[in-house]
Amino acid sequence: MTSLSSPQPIDVLVVGGGNAGFSAATAAKETGARRVVLIEKAPEEWAGGNSYFTAGAFRTVHNGVADLLPLVNNVDPEKAKLIDMEPYTTEDFQKDMHRICSGRSDPALSRILVEDSNAAIKWLAKNGIRFQLSFNRQAYEVNGRFKFWGGMALKTEDGGKGLIADHQATVQQLGIEVYYSTPAKSIVTSSSGTITGIVVAHKGEDTLIQTKSVVLAAGGFEANPRMRAQYLGPGWDLARVRGTPYNTGEVLEIAIRDVGAKQAGHWSGCHSTCWDANAPANSGDREISNEFTKSGYPLGLMLNSNGVRFVDEGIDLRNYTYAKFGRAIHEQPDGVAFQVWDQRTIGWLRDEEYRDERVQKIWGETLEDLAQKLTQQVGLNAPDRFVEAVKEYNDAVYAFQNEQPNKKWDPAIKDGLSTQSSTKKLALAKSNWALPLDQGPFMAVKVCCGVTFTFGGLAINPETTAVTSTSNKEMSNLFCVGEMLGGLFYGNYPGGSGLTSGTVFGRRAGSAAAKVATLKTREDASLPRQTRSARL
Numbered sequence: 001m002t003s004l005s006s007p008q009p010i011d012v013l014v015v016g017g018g019n020a021g022f023s024a025a026t027a028a029k030e031t032g033a034r035r036v037v038l039i040e041k042a043p044e045e046w047a048g049g050n051s052y053f054t055a056g057a058f059r060t061v062h063n064g065v066a067d068l069l070p071l072v073n074n075v076d077p078e079k080a081k082l083i084d085m086e087p088y089t090t091e092d093f094q095k096d097m098h099r100i101c102s103g104r105s106d107p108a109l110s111r112i113l114v115e116d117s118n119a120a121i122k123w124l125a126k127n128g129i130r131f132q133l134s135f136n137r138q139a140y141e142v143n144g145r146f147k148f149w150g151g152m153a154l155k156t157e158d159g160g161k162g163l164i165a166d167h168q169a170t171v172q173q174l175g176i177e178v179y180y181s182t183p184a185k186s187i188v189t190s191s192s193g194t195i196t197g198i199v200v201a202h203k204g205e206d207t208l209i210q211t212k213s214v215v216l217a218a219g220g221f222e223a224n225p226r227m228r229a230q231y232l233g234p235g236w237d238l239a240r241v242r243g244t245p246y247n248t249g250e251v252l253e254i255a256i257r258d259v260g261a262k263q264a265g266h267w268s269g270c271h272s273t274c275w276d277a278n279a280p281a282n283s284g285d286r287e288i289s290n291e292f293t294k295s296g297y298p299l300g301l302m303l304n305s306n307g308v309r310f311v312d313e314g315i316d317l318r319n320y321t322y323a324k325f326g327r328a329i330h331e332q333p334d335g336v337a338f339q340v341w342d343q344r345t346i347g348w349l350r351d352e353e354y355r356d357e358r359v360q361k362i363w364g365e366t367l368e369d370l371a372q373k374l375t376q377q378v379g380l381n382a383p384d385r386f387v388e389a390v391k392e393y394n395d396a397v398y399a400f401q402n403e404q405p406n407k408k409w410d411p412a413i414k415d416g417l418s419t420q421s422s423t424k425k426l427a428l429a430k431s432n433w434a435l436p437l438d439q440g441p442f443m444a445v446k447v448c449c450g451v452t453f454t455f456g457g458l459a460i461n462p463e464t465t466a467v468t469s470t471s472n473k474e475m476s477n478l479f480c481v482g483e484m485l486g487g488l489f490y491g492n493y494p495g496g497s498g499l500t501s502g503t504v505f506g507r508r509a510g511s512a513a514a515k516v517a518t519l520k521t522r523e524d525a526s527l528p529r530q531t532r533s534a535r536l
């Protein structure tokens with residue numbers, strides 16, 4: 001293998017080895033780049049960035065179950081007959097992006113995300129990524145049928161762990177070189193402003209990698225407490241990191257510093273979720289991974305340590321609310337909350353998040369008993385108010401049930417079972433799935449805010465992902481994808497869009513970078529020998 005510091009420029013250099021970077025590297029090779037190198041800051045035992053920690057959920061436009069069955073390996077013909085899955089159309093995904101991101105998502109970026117999503121999944125499958133239908137996360141079994149909900153149906157086999165293992169196998173097969181423990185430190189340009197190389201730290205030395213094009217895919221700044229406090233706001237340095245500790249934002253800063261890259265998007269915004277209060281502070285756990293997520297709140301209630309509800313737990317289907325409820329918890333006293341259920345819904349909680357060995361559960365025979373135990377064991381400050389709040393909620397549910405006795409509870413749709421009737425309304429509604437909490441024993445778990453990834457990033461040309469400069473010029477051979485890309489998500493996001501974005505824009509970046517490299521190779525070949533290196 002040629003060394004990293006070879007005098008001959010490589011074709012495409014990808015910075016960052018998560019889903020976006022691996023997708024870009026694969027696409028570059030597929031488009032004809034000869035030498036593709038991927039550098040990764042983390043050591044190999046931390047391979048895969050945040051993408052490793054995911055549930056592997058991909059949101060994609062599809063035409064219903066028949067469109068997805070050829071891609072998945074966990075549905076036999078008998079099971080297929082029991083599936084209820086509405087198509088998820090381009091309009092559906094587009095509307096979700098518009099609604100969930102409050103109309104702020106860059107229209108060109110979100111259009112491409114949506115329109116390329118189906119082809120991107122099929123391209124991944126062709127490149128060795130194993131997909132499954134997400135029965136455990138996105139379907140409820142109702143009357144013997146699997147009812148898919150929330151517009152999302154696909155996940156990778158073995159979640160993010162499987163996704164990264166498959167990507168690694170593919171890039172190895174394609175002859176793409178991957179160097180771990182090799183962080184990017186600066187971007188080098190020619191006098192005309194063209195990118196000519198990246199300086200990396202490699203085996204203890206600063207090394208210049210000369211390259212014809214670069215794809216930046218180095219994640220956001222979610223694992224950098226200083227930048228979180230600086231951009232997300234006071235107190236965000238204390239939020240817990242859900243994924244890799246290596247996404248510390250320096251490549252964003254390097255691009256802004258070295259080539260005047262323009263910033264875009266929601267720099268004070270991030271994806272953050274309900275997260276186990278006993279999870280580690282500064283990074284995810286490679287084994288437990290996404291199982292620290294605690295997303296069973298639509299089936300129950302969430303109260304803060306003063307015994308006060310603070311969100312409408314049933315305002316929408318879980319995968320449209322979970323990415324913003326972390327922030328809501330972060331804003332509560334001590335940044336914590338308690339999720340509570342009774343016997344009606346405990347059995348519906350997902351095993352991977354709520355099984356006995358995964359989470360500390362607090363039980364009480366009565367609401368008063370539960371409140372006492374929460375106070376003694378995990379920091380509830382106002383047990384009386386806690387009991388009062390749940391009872392007031394129950395009264396509102398009873399009033400609704402009296403008024404609309406025929407309405408049926410159904411967790412797979414927005415069922416309209418709420419706390420708001422003509423005789424009683426709560427100041428803060430629970431708009432769907434509102435069942436009373438009156439059948440003990442009751443169960444609660446303590447949650448905090450886990451930060452997933454940051455929304456602020458670099459401005460790009462949506463078609464090619466070429467980075468834009470502060471003077472609004474497009475850089476011809478610098479591309480940017482994944483969490484580093486700004487302008488796509490604002491305030492919230494439709495679950496499963498992060499991985500899809502990484503592949504949709506990663507493919508475009510890899511392909512554009514390969515084309516630039518091929519062009520440079522041709523131009524270079526036509527120059528007299530002595531002037532070739534001077535051009536780069």
Ligand SMILES: Cc1cc2nc3c(=O)[nH]c(=O)nc-3n(C[C@H](O)[C@H](O)[C@H](O)COP(=O)(O)OP(=O)(O)OC[C@H]3O[C@@H](n4cnc5c(N)ncnc54)[C@H](O)[C@@H]3O)c2cc1C
Pocket residue numbers: 015016017018019020021039040041042047048049050051052053054055056057058059182183184185217218219220242243244246247248249250251284289290452453481482483484495496497498499500502
């Ligand atoms: C617990 C959890 C669950 C999630 N579940 C889902 C899900 O199911 N579906 C979904 O769509 N999204 C999910 N997400 C979000 C998803 O992880 C991201 O949107 C997506 O993986 C980002 O991909 P990426 O390639 O941009 O970043 P990453 O996968 O984080 O890759 C970035 C890489 O860049 C490397 N890097 C950083 N700095 C440098 C440097 N200086 N030089 C070289 N390399 C560098 C990092 O080490 C990292 O490996 C989840 C996230 C978490 C944390």
